[in-house]
Amino acid sequence: MKHRRPFAWRDVISPYRVFISEVMLQQTQTTRVIDKFALFLSVFPDFATLAQSPFSEVLRHWKGLGYNRRARFLHDSAAIIVEQFDGELPADPEILERLPGIGPATAASICVFAFDMALSFVETNIRTVYLYHFFGDQENVSDRELLSFVSATVDHERPREWYYALMDYGVMLKKSVGNLNRKSRHYVKQSKFEGSDRQVRGRILELLLEHDSLSVTELVAQLTEPAERVQRLIDTLAAEQIVQYRGQQVLLA
Structure with missing residues (x-):
């Protein structure tokens, strides 16, 4: 075990811990997940707690992991698992694939690590x-x-x-x-983060975490970005059910 990497989700195994770690690890390096994982579980120790918590709190504790749409998927998945499976993660990759944001590879990896099933996947x-x-x-x-x-x-x-x-x-x-x-045919070079839509989207969410709500005009002023770009990104976040409009105000969904 000379090169074995010690991780909290390996040291203590449960279906919930595996599910959270696999979603976090989808697009984030392990070094960034390690500290976030422990903190996240201290606030949301099970599917029921996660499902019952406001999305704004889930997003607040997701901050720093990037690709914030996964926080929405995670919150929605927890609600489905509680409502349809009594809070118990199904040991079935086909069922897991139907959860938001869970593709075939992640469904298989969850089953391997949570239930020791001999399935095949690639990461x-x-x-x-x-x-x-x-x-x-x-x-x-x-x-x-x-x-x-x-x-x-x-x-x-x-x-x-x-x-x-x-x-x-x-x-x-x-x-x-x-x-x-x-x-690999699937290799995609990581695009530059500085100045990207991902960066501006993240900044929009940071501002909405700091304030109960902001108007589009207020967001434009604080972001110092073109109004058209900010509006487009807010519309995208709204379509993904991460933010919502309430009259002229924008707030977390």
Whole structure:
């Protein structure tokens, strides 16, 4: 276990803890998730508490993880799990895929880590391992191609530990051979954050967390961005049910 990475969601395993960690880890580096995970669980220790809490509080404790739409998905998923499954996470990837923001890979990873099910999925570190060992100099490799190798090699007796080891090995490989994910058909270079729509969206939400509500005019003034851009981003956030309009005011949904 020389290269095993210690994480709170590995040390104490429960379906709820796994669900929260997998959603947080979808688009955020582990180093940023570690501290947020502990704090989030201290405030929202189970699906029922999360579902019953105002979305504004969920978003407040999500702040810093980025891609804030996931906070909306997480809150909505908790409500569904409480209402339809008595607060118990279903051990069924097909059901999990129907939850907001949960795709096939995340549904499978949740089942692997929460229920020790021998399912196949690909994420960035796993992708690195299989590209390195099975695809050599091949470019434009699809995850569908990788999945056949993952399925053929998964440990059916201890799948959870197998995937932990696989992902930790992928991290180690990246340090020695670089980013092999560039060979993946699904590789997308991270766009610049400074000045991006993501940055302005985040700033809009920060302002709405600081105030009960603000008008579009007030948001434009504080953001010092073109009115058309601010209006477009507010409309997008409203369509995603992250913010809402109340008359001329904008507030968190």
